[in-house]
Amino acid sequence: MYHIDVLIQGFPGRAVCHGGLGWSTIALLRSDTRNILVDVGAFGIRKPLERQLKSVGVAPSDITDVVLTHAHYDHAVNFVLFERATVWIGAEELAWAAAQPPRFDPLPELYVDALEHDPRVRRVRDGDEFLPGITALAAPGHTPGSLIFHLTANEVPVIFTGDSAKNRAELLSRKVDASIDDAVSTASIELIWNLWRKVPGTIVVPGHDLSLRLDEHGAPVYIAERKAGINAWFAETLEQTTTFDMSAPR
Numbered sequence: 703m704y705h706i707d708v709l710i711q712g713f714p715g716r717a718v719c720h721g722g723l724g725w726s727t728i729a730l731l732r733s734d735t736r737n738i739l740v741d742v743g744a745f746g747i748r749k750p751l752e753r754q755l756k757s758v759g760v761a762p763s764d765i766t767d768v769v770l771t772h773a774h775y776d777h778a779v780n781f782v783l784f785e786r787a788t789v790w791i792g793a794e795e796l797a798w799a800a801a802q803p804p805r806f807d808p809l810p811e812l813y814v815d816a817l818e819h820d821p822r823v824r825r826v827r828d829g830d831e832f833l834p835g836i837t838a839l840a841a842p843g844h845t846p847g848s849l850i851f852h853l854t855a856n857e858v859p860v861i862f863t864g865d866s867a868k869n870r871a872e873l874l875s876r877k878v879d880a881s882i883d884d885a886v887s888t889a890s891i892e893l894i895w896n897l898w899r900k901v902p903g904t905i906v907v908p909g910h911d912l913s914l915r916l917d918e919h920g921a922p923v924y925i926a927e928r929k930a931g932i933n934a935w936f937a938e939t940l941e942q943t944t945t946f947d948m949s950a951p952r
């Protein structure tokens with residue numbers, strides 16, 4: 703049985719002129735013996751993540767396990783902050799990521815290299831129940847070795863989809879933005895749907911969106927309220943800022 707907190711909400715969007723925001727979901731799973739982070743976010747989230755951990759009374763050194771859906775920078779780089787944690791990542795994902803030359807893509811080459819050589823890293827394969835009540839399933843497409851995590855230790859199952867299904871729109875359309883293989887991505891989203899429908903009440907936690915459940919008609923509905931925005935310095939003092947609310951539409 704795990705107590706689950708989404709410490710950082712994922713956001714389903716990209717900047718108009720500045721590419722992907724990298725605002726990904728970070729979840730904390732706590733049991734009697736473990737404190738697990740599912741994905742750990744990008745550099746920009748370090749301060750909010752520190753605050754969120756503090757607010758639930760968990761120190762970075764209390765984190766026993768870091769579980770990575772895939773190797774992209776906005777999900778993976780902060781594994782270095784949790785020195786005592788075992789780091790779990792797909793064997794196929796890490797082998798693939800480590801073989802890629804630097805490209806104009808979201809792979810953090812130096813952090814992938816660090817993952818490849820870090821003795822704390824454990825490689826996970828499709829179907830492994832690698833932590834109690836948490837099974838990894840291969841859900842490729844976004845990357846070749848992307849994993850989703852199916853948590854069945856709780857009364858209500860939870861599926862952490864990473865970027866195999868980044869948001870509600872991808873779940874509904876069965877299409878993935880930024881996939882390396884569209885057909886493979888669609889098959890992975892079908893896998894998610896099959897698990898989602900199997901047990902009523904099952905919660906899906908996407909990589910870049912709020913958590914969802916299915917309503918009585920089988921339609922995905924959000925189970926949290928979005929909070930996002932940007933403060934910009936367009937004036938001549940630091941005190942005066944312009945806020946762009948990115949929470950709507952609800």
Ligand SMILES: [Zn+2]
Nearest residue numbers: 772774844865
């Ligand atoms: Zn990604």
